Amino acid sequence: MRFIEPHAHMVSRTTDDYAALVTAGCAAVCEPAFWAGFDRGSAAGFHDYFHQLTDFEPQRAAKFGLPHFCWLCLNPKEAEDLRLAKDVLALIPQFLDRPTVLGIGEIGLNKNSRNELAILERHIELAARHDQLILVHTPHLEDKLKGTRLTIDALRNQPRIRPERVIIDHVEEHTVKLVLDAGFWAGMTLYPTSKCTPARAVDILDVCGTERLWMNSACDWGESVPLNIPRTALEMRRRGWSAAAIDRVIYQNPVQFLSQCPKFRLPPD
Numbered sequence: 001m002r003f004i005e006p007h008a009h010m011v012s013r014t015t016d017d018y019a020a021l022v023t024a025g026c027a028a029v030c031e032p033a034f035w036a037g038f039d040r041g042s043a044a045g046f047h048d049y050f051h052q053l054t055d056f057e058p059q060r061a062a063k064f065g066l067p068h069f070c071w072l073c074l075n076p077k078e079a080e081d082l083r084l085a086k087d088v089l090a091l092i093p094q095f096l097d098r099p100t101v102l103g104i105g106e107i108g109l110n111k112n113s114r115n116e117l118a119i120l121e122r123h124i125e126l127a128a129r130h131d132q133l134i135l136v137h138t139p140h141l142e143d144k145l146k147g148t149r150l151t152i153d154a155l156r157n158q159p160r161i162r163p164e165r166v167i168i169d170h171v172e173e174h175t176v177k178l179v180l181d182a183g184f185w186a187g188m189t190l191y192p193t194s195k196c197t198p199a200r201a202v203d204i205l206d207v208c209g210t211e212r213l214w215m216n217s218a219c220d221w222g223e224s225v226p227l228n229i230p231r232t233a234l235e236m237r238r239r240g241w242s243a244a245a246i247d248r249v250i251y252q253n254p255v256q257f258l259s260q261c262p263k264f265r266l267p268p269d
């Protein structure tokens with residue numbers, strides 16, 4: 001089995017997790033910038049975090065032979081402080097040329113507030129200006145449908161954004177069609193309880209097919225399972241999916257989307 005882990009917060013994980021991912025067939029890991037579990041006090045905190053994502057973490061992954069890529073942004077949970085957000089947005093361009101940066105993410109909404117939306121729009125504009133791919137986080141539970149609609153509107157309002165260069169993550173049964181019908185890619189996050197469980201993700205694949213869909217574990221500092229992609233592949237196999245179709249979802253699809261960034265390169269087999 002081979003797979004890409006397109007959304008994992010490895011700065012929060014142990015070397016055992018790296019070893020387990022590689023042993024299970026992981027061919028590359030991609031790490032969006034996100035919330036640390038607490039609000040950072042200054043833009044300098046983000047500067048150090050972006051260094052960690054673009055410098056230290058790829059070296060840590062390389063010790064396991066695993067290519068590590070990242071996405072940069074200010075996450076929506078910290079977007080309420082507009083002054084901080086402005087300072088962090090100003091920092092991002094100096095990191096965009098680094099060799100493992102794939103684009104802007106995970107941007108989006110958390111509580112669908114006015115300030116979050118303003119900062120989401122600034123990130124979209126930044127991505128358009130620098131011709132970057134976009135990875136979007138969608139809100140939790142009752143805020144998800146409204147937040148997904150607001151995000152799609154914000155993306156459509158920026159005419160330079162092409163939907164095939166945007167992945168909208170954490171889709172569930174009630175948002176996946178909205179995202180795919182608008183021409184975007186959709187990501188299913190495999191959490192032990194919330195978001196999509198492996199069984200629910202395979203239900204969605206049964207209904208929607210495999211076009212423009214990927215899966216990720218989004219493992220971080222909370223309760224999450226770094227091996228949930230291969231575990232979901234086992235669930236697909238149990239339910240009669242062919243090896244070729246499984247490979248398409250867990251390997252070829254992420255490679256297809258991510259290869260739109262010329263920096264996404266895998267070592268030859």
Ligand SMILES: [Zn+2]
Nearest residue numbers: 032034106218
């Ligand atoms: Zn995340």
